[in-house]
Amino acid sequence: MTSEDALPAEKLTPRQQQILAIVQQVGFTTIETLAERFGVSAQTVRRDIIQLQASNFLQRFHGGAGLASGGIRSAYAQKLTISPEGKQRIGAAVAQIVPAGASIFLDVGTTVEAAARALLHKPGLRVVTASVSVAQIFCHHGIFDVVVTGGITRGANGSLVGQATIASIMGFRFDHAILGLGGFDDDGAPMDFDLEKIAVRQAAISRARNVLALADSSKFDQSGTARIAAPEAFGLIVTDAEPPARLREGWQRAGTAWHVA
Incomplete structure (x- = not known):
């Protein structure tokens, strides 16, 4: 496969996006594990991995795939290329929802970072975050009274996890918790890949x-x-787009509202 076959992140298939997300979270996974997870043949998974390597998203190894090294784009840099305009619209919608003076928790992730940028000029916010990147967004604009939880850094976006993070969060009360996610379960429940990040979100x-x-x-x-x-x-x-019917139906059953920015 040549460089001409490389695809930008937004052109990856849903399965390729999930393979990439799994590798980003666990570091390495086998073809056999992926084939069983997706209910496809090993050859199908192998073709996906070859495409992802050609697009500089991961590195193919014997029997599996892992994080790329050297000059290959980081997972965080890849995520920045996915739906940037949609994330900006989501951020602008959040800024319309959150009132001035609110107490908010801001999670990690590029979509939450877009919301943080949209909230920069909202007066009187009391911000707590488990993301070093989110804290830097505010600091770079001269806003320094942001509470950053303790914890252990995880990943290129400066995510903070662990018992210290959870203990810090439990000392606050928020008007709004603004959370990222990795995907959805069949009933519309938000899901993610990292159990420690999930624990922070649950707190x-x-x-x-x-x-x-x-x-x-x-x-x-x-x-x-x-x-x-x-x-x-x-x-x-x-x-940033109308969700599919299965998600809408799950949210309707749960009484959860959704807004398309």
């Missing part, structure tokens, strides 16, 4: 009066390793 949900989940349309056909919470735990899901 924020338990301390928030209202929970917003942010998801660009690339997440509609993705799932995850575990559920963040049941659909009814989320007051609103903000997206």
Whole structure:
């Protein structure tokens, strides 16, 4: 396969996006494991991995795939290329929803970072975050009274996880928890791949009066390793495109609203 066959992130198939997300979370996975997960042949998975390597997203190894090294784009840089305009619209919608003076928790992820940028000029916000990248967005604009939880850094976006992170969150009460996610379960429940990040999100949900989940349309056909919470735990899901029927039906049953930015 030549460089002419390389695809940008937004052109990857849903299965290729999920393979990439799995590798980003666990570092390495086997072809056999992926074939069993997706219910396809090993040859089908192998073709996906070859395409992903040609597009500089991961590295093919004997029997599997792992994180790329050297000059190949980082997972975080890849995510920045996915639906940037959609994420901006989601961020602008969040800024319309969150009132001045609100107490908010901001999660990790490029979509949440777009919301943080949209909230920069909202007066009087009291911000708590488990993301070093989100804190830097505010600091770069001269806003320094942002609470950053303790914890262990995880990933290129400066995610903070662990018991110190959870203990810090449990000391607050939020008007809004603004959360990212990796995909959706069959009933519309938000999911993710990293159990420690899920634990941080669950703590924020338990301390928030209202929970917003942010998801660009690339997440509609993705799932995850575990559920963040049941659909009814989320007051609103903000997206950049009309979600498929199965998600709408699940959210309707749970009484969860959604907004297309």
